[in-house]
Amino acid sequence: MASPGAWRRDGNLPAELTSFVGRDRLLATLRQRLLEARLVTVTGIGGVGKSRTALRAAHQMLAQYRDGVWYADLSRLQDPIMVPHAINAALGIADQSARPEIETLADWLAERELLLVIDSCEHVVAATAQLVERVLRAAPGVRVLATSRQSLGVQGEQSLPIAPLLVPGDDRGESPYLNESVQLFAERASAVVPGFSVDEENITAVSELCRRLDGIPLAIELAAVRLRALSVEQILALLIDRFSLLAGASRTALPRHQTLRAAIGWSHELCAPAERLLWARLSVFSGDFELEAAREVCAGETLPEDEVMDLISGLIEKSILLSSSERSGVRYRLIDTLRQYGREWLDKLGETDDVRSRHRDYYLGLAERGEGAWSGPRQVYWFGRMRQEHDNIRAALDFCLRDPAEARTGLTLLSSLWFMWVACGFAREGRLYLERALAASPDPSRERCKALWVLAYVRSAQGDTAGALEAAEQCANDAVRVGDRIAWILATKMQGTAAWLKGDLHKATTLLGAAIQFHRSGRELNPGLLPAIVELAVVLTQQGELEEAEDLLRDCRQLCAERGELWLRSYAVWATSAIERMTGRTADAVFSAQEALRMKRHFHDVLGVVVAMETLSQLALDQGDAARAARMLGAGQVNWQMFGLPLFGSPFFGTEHEQCVKECRRLLGEDAYAEAYRQGTRMDFEEAVSYALGESGPDPRDGAA
Structure with a gap:
């Protein structure tokens, strides 16, 4: 399926849209429904083309929505509680805040005009309905296009059932060559067997084959793949045999969901035994995967590792498995319907x-x-x-x-995965999982100790200082009981972080200094030594001990450069810019803050970006550009709201921020300040970063000078 996120207006069509047979009237109806209703749900059986139809219609309507069309695929979710996570991730919202995610989503969407496509909702329909209801109440400019095997049941919803393609005989008077199902078969067949065409010799067999498959697109595509080894007539004969087994040869007794299962089952039977086994085992993957993973997970005594690649190639040739070339290499995935079928077989195999x-x-x-x-x-x-x-x-x-x-x-x-939760933008999800896992494992252990300091780290990043301190103290107590020295040291560091954010600088200095001393071996840089050094330097800066703080940061940057560490280095560079600003080296401070921002781009580090933007807004004010400062304050505030408690709830950050706001208002006047601030709030994340780096100006549509 298309990648989550927004489609650029000048981008290429997702692969699923490059071929689309017929259904022009259906697409026109769907586009009209989207103009009339704020929620349209495309419904139908599996394999009927719900996703492809929705994607095609959404792409055709790109120009209708000021803030674009966004796509979220829910087919891989197993737990309904993860629905808001998936939607936020698709929209590019950094998943960090300690607030309820639906609130974060509603706030982000409130002023936007966009179409949100939510694909494959049937297995999480209640959670999706709850989320959509909240979004539609909070964001009048948002419309939702969902695909599901059943309606969501939300007030104001319009459902658009998708029937299978017309088969020969349904469209009376039309030539069978112009029939939708026949055209789809011809298109897929010519891709499998170059030069294949539907002609007088095979039109009767093709027409009957399409009728037998009830016009279900996925079933037709699976049948077309068999042309590599069989003629149309042979495919039809084999399929009739299978239907006879399932339905006692009664054509009218064969419901369409059985037709699809028959087509999939028939493709399954035509696979070699080893291919069928691999298909079943691959069904445990959620989303796409690489060859190494397939070998490690699926190989065994009955499936030699050195055969997995050839078997994967066989499944690709049979259109069971899809492949895509990514920057990291080739990755594979099963279509959702085929993955479900594989899971059933895996269960049967025990x-x-x-x-x-x-x-x-x-x-x-x-x-x-x-x-x-x-x-x-x-x-x-x-x-x-x-x-x-x-x-x-x-x-x-x-x-x-x-x-x-x-x-x-x-x-x-x-x-x-502490680095994934804290540095890769999934703090809120990590917190949810950590709290559930810790509740299920209440007895002290080394595993629990590590999870507790990770939880403290995540909560600190969210601005939940009290929660972070609670987890860190519990970690320290349990670490003493189980004799885990490393966990105790990291708990000390996390307590120091909490003290800093609360404004208890003396306690923070003591705890962070102790953590640094314990980590001086240098073997473990993150998450203990380097963060402790940067945080201690910031604490010293706040206390006016600038020379000592700058020395610490210089050593930290050098250590990072030697090891190739970039993420924490960006924080050290940012902290250096604050010292440079306080000592009157404004140009150096701007250079450092922008250098930190460029590093953070590699990680989509919202926390680091908004902290750097706070510094750059203050520097812009120092340089006499209050309008630029106000725009960055607006952009920063929006992203703080998405990230968590603005400015960590920290007294130090909060005081600096309020001073900057007050001075901008004084210099610009209330109206001009409000307009510049509003322009900043209209920037998305990437636009804000680009503006802060001086790569772009404000959007001229906002009326900026």
């Missing part, structure tokens, strides 16, 4: 728990590799990789959280 366990183990190993490499030169790679594996990480966590026997392993996986 292998579900074993294969899901191997799937969990693979992603646990990946998480641990990422944790070990995070502070090195491949940090940007691991940021992208873990975001790419997000769906499979969720599936692995769900497996652990549903089985009490897997609770400790779940804690290990969750805590190994």
Whole structure:
């Protein structure tokens, strides 16, 4: 399916849209419904083309929506509680705030005019309906286009059922060559067998084949693939045999959902035994996956590892498996309907728990590799990789959280992913998982200790200082009981962070200084040593000990450069800009703050971006450009709201911010300040970063000078 997120107006069509047979009237009806209603749900059986139709109509209506068309795919979710997470992630909202996610989403959408496409809702219909109701109340400029096998049941919803394609005989008077089903078969067949065409010799067999398949697009596409080895007549004969087994040869007794299952089952039977086994085992993956993962998870005594690649190629040739070329390499995925079929077979084989366990183990190993490499030169790679594996990480966590026997392993996986929760934009999701896992494992253990300091870290990032301190103190107590020295040191560091954010600078200095001393071996840079150094430097800066703070940051930047660490280095550079500003080195301060901002772009680090923008707004004011400062204040405030408690709730950050606002108002006057601030609030995340870096000016449509 199309990638989550917004389609650029000048971008290429998603692959699913490059071929679309017939249904012009249906598309026109759907476009008209979207003009009339704020919620339209496209319904129909699996394989009938709901997603493709919705995507096509949405793309045709791009120009109708000032803020674009956005796409969210829910087919990979297993837990309804994750619906808001998936929608926020699709919209590019940094998933960090401690507020309820639906509130975050509603606030973000409130002033926007866009179309939100929510695909494959049937298995999470209640949660989706609740979210859509809230969005429609809060955001009058938003329209929602959903696809589901059933309506959402939301007031004002218009449902548009999608029937299968017309088959020959349905469109009386039309030539069978012009029939929708026949045209789809001809198109797919010519892609499989170059030069194939529907002609006088095969039109009768093709027409009957389409009738037998009830005009269901997915069934027709699966049948067309068989032309690599069979003639149309042979395909039809085999299919009739299968239908006879299912329905006693009664054509009228065969419901359409059975038609689809028959077509899928027939494709299943035509696979080699090893291909069928791999299909079943691949069904444990959520979303796409790489070859290494398929080998690790699916190979075994009955399926040699060195055969997996050839079997994958066979499934691709049969249109069971899809492949796509990404920057990181080739990735594979099963269509949702075929994945469900594979899961049923995996259950029948009695292998579900074993294969899901191997799937969990693979992603646990990946998480641990990422944790070990995070502070090195491949940090940007691991940021992208873990975001790419997000769906499979969720599936692995769900497996652990549903089985009490897997609770400790779940804690290990969750805590190994601390860098994903804090640095990759998933703090709120991490907090949800951590709190659930800790509640399920109340007895002190090393695994629980690590999960507690990770939870403290996540809560601090959200501005929940009290919650962070609670988790850190509990970690310290449990660490003493189980003899976990590392956890105790990290708990000390997290308590120091909480003290800093509360404004208790003396306590913060003591605790952060102790954490640094304990970590002086230098073997572990994150999340203990480097963050403690940067935070202590900020505390010293707030206390006026600028020379000592700058020395600390210089050492920190050098250590980061030697190790190839970029994420924490950006914070050290930002903290340096604050010292440069306080000592009158304005040009140096602007350079440092913008350098930090450029680094943060690699990680979509909303927290780091808004902190840097606060500094740049103050620097703009220092340079006499109050309008620029006000725009950045507006842009920063919007992103603070999305991230969590504005300015961490920290007295230091809050005081600096209010002083900047007050001075901008004085210099510009209330009306001019309000207009400049409003222009900032209209910038999206990337626009705000570009503006803060001096790469672009304010949007001329906003009436800026």
